Amino acid sequence: xxxxxxxxxxxxxxxxxxxxxxxxxxxxxxxxxxxxxxxxxxxxxxxxxxxxxxxxxxxxxxxxxxxxxxxxxxxxxxxxxxxxxxxxxxxxxxxxxxxxxxxxxxxxxxxxxxxxxxxxxxxxxxxxxxxxxxxxxxxxxxxxxxxxxxxxxxxxxxxxxxxxxxxxxxxxxxxxxxxxxxxxxxxxxxxxxxxxxxxxxxxxxxxxxxxxxxxxxxxxxxxx
Amino acid sequence: xxxxxxxxxxxxxxxxxxxxxxxxxxxxxxxxxxxxxxxxxxxxxxxxxxxxxxxxxxxxxxxxxxxxxxxxxxxxxxxxxxxxxxxxxxxxxxxxxxxxxxxxxxxxxxxxxxxxxxxxxxxxxxxxxxxxxxxxxxxxxxxxxxxxxxxxxxxxxxxxxxxxxxxxxxxxxxxxxxxxxxxxxxxxxxxxxxxxxxxxxxxxxxxxxxxxxxxxxxxxxxxx
Amino acid sequence: xxxxxxxxxxxxxxxxxxxxxxxxxxxxxxxxxxxxxxxxxxxxxxxxxxxxxxxxxxxxxxxxxxxxxxxxxxxxxxxxxxxxxxxxxxxxxxxxxxxxxxxxxxxxxxxxxxxxxxxxxxxxxxxxxxxxxxxxxxxxxxxxxxxxxxxxxxxxxxxxxxxxxxxxxxxxxxxxxxxxxxxxxxxxxxxxxxxxxxxxxxxxxxxxxxxxxxxxxxxxxxxx
Numbered sequence: 200x201x202x203x204x205x206x207x208x209x210x211x212x213x214x215x216x217x218x219x220x221x222x223x224x225x226x227x228x229x230x231x232x233x234x235x236x237x238x239x240x241x242x243x244x245x246x247x248x249x250x251x252x253x254x255x256x257x258x259x260x261x262x263x264x265x266x267x268x269x270x271x272x273x274x275x276x277x278x279x280x281x282x283x284x285x286x287x288x289x290x291x292x293x294x295x296x297x298x299x300x301x302x303x304x305x306x307x308x309x310x311x312x313x314x315x316x317x318x319x320x321x322x323x324x325x326x327x328x329x330x331x332x333x334x335x336x337x338x339x340x341x342x343x344x345x346x347x348x349x350x351x352x353x354x355x356x357x358x359x360x361x362x363x364x365x366x367x368x369x370x371x372x373x374x375x376x377x378x379x380x381x382x383x384x385x386x387x388x389x390x391x392x393x394x395x396x397x398x399x400x401x402x403x404x405x406x407x408x409x410x411x412x413x414x415x416x417x418x419x420x421x422x423x
Numbered sequence: 424x425x426x427x428x429x430x431x432x433x434x435x436x437x438x439x440x441x442x443x444x445x446x447x448x449x450x451x452x453x454x455x456x457x458x459x460x461x462x463x464x465x466x467x468x469x470x471x472x473x474x475x476x477x478x479x480x481x482x483x484x485x486x487x488x489x490x491x492x493x494x495x496x497x498x499x500x501x502x503x504x505x506x507x508x509x510x511x512x513x514x515x516x517x518x519x520x521x522x523x524x525x526x527x528x529x530x531x532x533x534x535x536x537x538x539x540x541x542x543x544x545x546x547x548x549x550x551x552x553x554x555x556x557x558x559x560x561x562x563x564x565x566x567x568x569x570x571x572x573x574x575x576x577x578x579x580x581x582x583x584x585x586x587x588x589x590x591x592x593x594x595x596x597x598x599x600x601x602x603x604x605x606x607x608x609x610x611x612x613x614x615x616x617x618x619x620x621x622x623x624x625x626x627x628x629x630x631x632x633x634x635x636x637x638x639x640x641x642x643x644x645x646x647x
Numbered sequence: 648x649x650x651x652x653x654x655x656x657x658x659x660x661x662x663x664x665x666x667x668x669x670x671x672x673x674x675x676x677x678x679x680x681x682x683x684x685x686x687x688x689x690x691x692x693x694x695x696x697x698x699x700x701x702x703x704x705x706x707x708x709x710x711x712x713x714x715x716x717x718x719x720x721x722x723x724x725x726x727x728x729x730x731x732x733x734x735x736x737x738x739x740x741x742x743x744x745x746x747x748x749x750x751x752x753x754x755x756x757x758x759x760x761x762x763x764x765x766x767x768x769x770x771x772x773x774x775x776x777x778x779x780x781x782x783x784x785x786x787x788x789x790x791x792x793x794x795x796x797x798x799x800x801x802x803x804x805x806x807x808x809x810x811x812x813x814x815x816x817x818x819x820x821x822x823x824x825x826x827x828x829x830x831x832x833x834x835x836x837x838x839x840x841x842x843x844x845x846x847x848x849x850x851x852x853x854x855x856x857x858x859x860x861x862x863x864x865x866x867x868x869x870x871x
Contacts, residue, residue, distance in 0.1 A: 349799045
């Protein structure tokens with residue numbers, strides 16, 4: 200399997216930057232498409248930075264990989280800047296290419312999750328901790344944006360099961376990594392995209408956590 | 424005093440896990456007993472993790488003890504997982520054994536405070552900084568849960584004086600540690616439990632901070 | 648230019664403590680002058696600590712400068728304690744000397760920004776990352792206080808352009824630092840004070856970020 204790149208530990212730069220850029224666009228849109236509050240350029244940029252780089256910040260802090268990796272080269276911040284400009288210029292029009300954004304989003308979730316797992320394993324953390332870091336890397340950026348917006352992070356309420364997809368991806372990565380880390384990276388990404396679309400197609404939503412049934416899903420055709 | 428374990432720096436694992444587990448239960452209950460919002464399994468787990476491990480995360484980050492200590496073995500996350508399952512299965516019934524939960528909570532506050540102080544001292548921080556880290560370790564987890572819930576952390580408003588109990592515990596630990604670190608650990612824990620029950624019995628509450636009188640307490644028999 | 652101190656990397660202690668103290672006063676006032684909620688001594692102290700030291704905490708975490716610098720000596724916490732006492736005793740009267748507070752605030756913004764840039768450069772981060780760390784150091788403390796208050800940070804909404812002043816200061820520092828780091832420190836501080844007063848005098852406010860025009864300002868004479 201030597202022809203495959205090791206996606207988790209040496210993600211090709213173009214792929215890493217694409218996912219950061221897509222996430223930054225999604226983050227910045229949470230400012231420019233908000234009709235309730237008047238976010239300024241600082242708010243929009245903050246959401247872009249946190250959504251694009253925040254998960255990685257949390258990963259690097261927990262694991263002790265400092266200075267945080269995305270600040271060690273100018274490419275990540277440059278990409279985020281580009282994403283911010285794209286949102287300023289095209290704004291709401293971007294929301295219309297939602298199928299593309301959804302796919303890239305699933306890809307980003309997967310990449311963030313597997314890089315979180317891989318970095319944690321490299322720091323000699325046990326498998327369970329690595330899966331935890333993977334999930335936190337994948338969903339941490341969105342949570343930070345919600346905190347800045349003074350909102351409850353959507354993933355903590357009954358919602359589409361994004362955090363559970365990240366957990367599944369982390370599990371698949373960990374299981375496959377025992378055999379071959381290159382295949383593990385690919386398996387993780389493929390799992391992310393498939394799980395995302397299956398969850399979407401079936402309208403899976405998490406349940407209210409007031410009984411053990413919270414471990415199951417409900418189905419809701421109006422799921423976004 | 425050699426027969427005493429050094430509670431702050433080498434807390435017996437069963438004791439550390441018990442306090443983490445109790446705190447995780449308390450955190451998870453903040454999701455499952457909330458009638459206003461529909462927290463899902465991700466929200467409930469997040470509250471359990473942050474309440475059980477969040478104070479330690481903050482301590483390790485401020486002190487530079489990375490990767491964060493509770494991720495270096497699988498035991499802490501396993502304990503939190505167990506706590507989450509307990510809350511899912513028994514839910515509101517747990518709130519009824521409140522005298523037990525209150526005692527364990529006071530114990531947990533004390534243990535988190537003294538471990539915060541001890542880790543800071545070990546990192547060669549001065550006494551004042553160590554007490555700061557102690558207080559932050561003790562109350563940080565609850566503050567993080569409140570931030571996730573989009574609520575003001577209760578300890579910042581007029582309330583039961585938990586943060587001040589943590590400060591007292593840190594002070595007692597620091598003062599006794601000059602003489603013997605084993606006794607210091609025990610003195611800190613005992614202080615935590617006594618101060619907690621005295622504050623509760625007298626109905627002590629902090630005052631509004633608009634004058635120097637804010638350094639005193641009021642008494643309120645309806646104190647929760 | 649050898650007679651100038653290197654403000655960013657070896658800020659004279661009296662100057663560093665003055666800016667931390669001023670910021671801590673401003674933070675604590677956000678508790679004691681709040682008529683909506685009853686913040687207690689813990690809340691007031693938390694705001695003072697976060698406003699005075701929070702930006703530095705974030706800087707040190709991102710850059711990996713651990714344990715965080717302001718905890719390595721007792722002077723910073725002692726200064727914050729002093730600021731808290733001043734606010735408790737003098738309270739609302741302090742808000743009246745607003746011209747002094749405004750000037751010291753501008754100075755503090757500048758000092759935090761240049762120390763952020765300098766620490767990042769010393770950690771071998773590229774220029775763009777250093778400017779990012781500079782801005783985050785300058786505005787991070789206020790953002791953390793807003794999160795604790797369960798409010799949207801004002802700088803993320805249409806408001807006085809404080810974050811952009813911090814960006815300008817960081818840019819001036821980086822540009823001048825190529826030539827001489829001592830002059831860079833002074834240039835950064837002078838830029839901060841001038842930009843702050845120009846923005847105030849002209850009533851500059853940021854715009855809503857829904858088009859590229861968000862990169863410009865509006866003018867509003869009622870700007871606070």
